[in-house]
Amino acid sequence: MTILILAALAVSIGLGYVTKINIGFFTIIFAYLIGCFGMGLKPAEIIELWPVKIFFIIFAVTLFYNFALANGALEKLAGHLLYKCRKFPQLLPLAVFFASTLIAALGAGFYTVLAFMAPITLLLCKKTNMSMIIGGMAVNYGALAGANFMTSQSGIIFRSLMENVGIDSATGFTYATGIFVVTLIIPIIVLGLYTLWNRNSSAIHIEDIKPEPFDTKQKKSIFLIVLMMVIVLIFPILNLIFSDNALIAFLNSKIDIGFIAIIFALISLLMKLADEKKVMALVPWNTLIMICGVGMLIALGVKLGLITQLSDWLANNVPLWLIAILICLISAVMSVFSSTLGVVTPTLFPIVPAIALTSGLNPMVLFICIVVGAQASAISPFSSGGSLILGSAPDGVDRNVLFNQLLFRAVPIGLVAALIAVLVLKFVM
Template sequence: MFYTILIILAIIIAIYLGEKFDINTGLVALAFAYLIGCFVLGMSVKELLATFPTKLFLVIFTLTLFFNFAVVNGTLEKIAHLLLYRFQKHTKWLPLILYFITALVSGMGAGFFTSVAIMGAIAITLCKSSGMNKLQASFAVSLGSLSGANFMYSAHGVLFNSLLSKTAVADQANVLTRDIFVVSLIYPIFVMLILMLLDRKNSQIAELNIKKPEVFSKKQKINISLITLLMVIVLGVPMLANFMPGNETIKFINSRTDITLLAVVFAIAAYLLKLAEDKPKEVLARVPWSTLWLVSGVGMLIDVAVEAGTIDLLASLINNMPSFIVPIAVTIIAGIMSIFSSTLGVVAPLMFPMIAGIVGPTGYSASLIAVAIIIGAQSTALAPFSTGGSLILGNSGLGEEESKKFYNDLLYKATFLGLGFAIVATLILMFIF
């Protein structure tokens, strides 16, 4: 129990120091992992260093490096504008259209942070010109960015798979990652429809007048081709292996097809083709180094927590609740944690190892608990001091009074609405999974 309290205090203090003194929380967590692991639990330095999440580090680095070319040369932003241009006559469905476009941009490689920044600015501009509700637009951008990023072969999806592969449910990692994506893609559609229905009396979206974007440049077309080719290889090779299990050549290629390493090859190709035009250094600069250290440092501290038995203890505490509220409790705990910390850096690494401990005594499926963790954690992404909310607020371009009102809407309306929707979704999923 002492070790558990010490680990939990370390996580809380790491988050507090990170926010208070603007230090990367992962670096603080790394320091605590060293002090607690080596001097309290008696781990050797070699054992501690072995907990560094090398695969996770490479996943985030290589994928963002490759997809940053499409951000730097404007390919993804032009795709978003083109799709909005195509659908501008359907303003009645604008919030839902905005959701799908954001999900596509995010799933094509922009990931959560970039797509929120790009689409958030576009969405608020559309709100000003069309009268669309800013809260609906914010939900569309946030949920769309998350659902796209949760695609099995996009940033979050690959990271979730990597994290799950280190737990006691490693054999189900692919299935759980798929289920997280499917649910996080479908349930926001109902959220958007409900929000649009509730606001139908006030919603008077005017006709849009979006100019036709310029045609894609030669390099942008090549960039789209590279992204498409990467997705075809990653998705197609395993499918071929399933259809032709006896073909040794395909079996050999499939066993060595890895999106993390393929992304490096494609990134080098993009460099050689000069797809970043005159800004090649920006591609590397845009790699989310702070996220990398956040995920790595906290990941090491979580491994120390596993060594100390903290994860099993926390799972048993959840299991002491009445069985029927366990999935709801998981959703709420993940949602509250995510208001003050990162889903990727803190919530998923901390709670994924608990899945096996919760599933055994309760009889719930691993998919239900994994999905509850993620939709709970991502439901509060619009809190203004969370990443999604802060990015949308920061790119809103609103005046002081409007910005203050929007801040309150994000904090007191969007945050609680998001968590409420996640709870309802979890209740429904309890009858499905």
């Protein structure tokens, strides 16, 4: 049964890649077939494996953030941030990175940021003579790092997955903060080194065209996003600082980002900041189905003791110094062909507590290794991030050349940076 579940996951990924159908549908069917006919479970027991909490949180948060997407607030914010860099053209890669990071951190999420920032960035590359690979890496790195922020889409998913494996919310918040910080630092170093290397080059030119100012609805959306982030972040931070304060601990235990997001979504509807139908249509239903569908199959594996078996094998057969590096590499290989959020983290996060317990390694380091490894190869043209960048290439750009550059230049650069970061983490933590 254990081998069958692993095979089902691999087959689901393969079928999803070949057919271009959401792999969540395949994993749901496999969970039903294996669970009911192989393990003797009732259909109702299989349905209960659907991760309701993760589904609710992602739905609620993206619903609220979609108001700023629907009324153009985040897209206009990107234009203003890039305009600020017009007098320092050599800093354009870092400007693209920070613009993408900020927009993703404000709640747009990885896929949404790439969807509207990648075309802008690649067009900028063509107009300003910036390297397509560096531009692609900058927007991809930024979308990933920003989405990893504790209150943004990926950060919320990471925290929910951690809580599902028994990690309390305060510790999960700390671990998620570590993931965000590391995935923010790595791109700054990589892009900073590129900027220093090309500091004397005058190839990049930026047009001096000022974006239009924000309208009233856009200003209100940005204000509400910032206000919600303050409310959601302030209590976990205060709880870490004043851990003995009963009132802060009580308030922190009652603050839930999903319910807070629903409140702010309702406020946005009452203020008529965007069309309700358009906001609902922007909810990432594909991502929700993929994450929850894979979650059902993984939950079935947990019932069989799959997680314990995998963690025991790693702890007993792999040298201690190699475990973190191996996990990083496994994540990177998986991410070449699949989604970090939909496949890699739901599959590997559950094994972390057991590995940490048997090996003595810091769980935060292992969680960071998984995310850093997965995001190192997320720019692969076979993965969702790389395919979005490839599809955003403007007319006149040879997509075959860009395909090879993404796969054989951007991925190796990202992987080397990830492995160096893992080695540094091992000595620091």
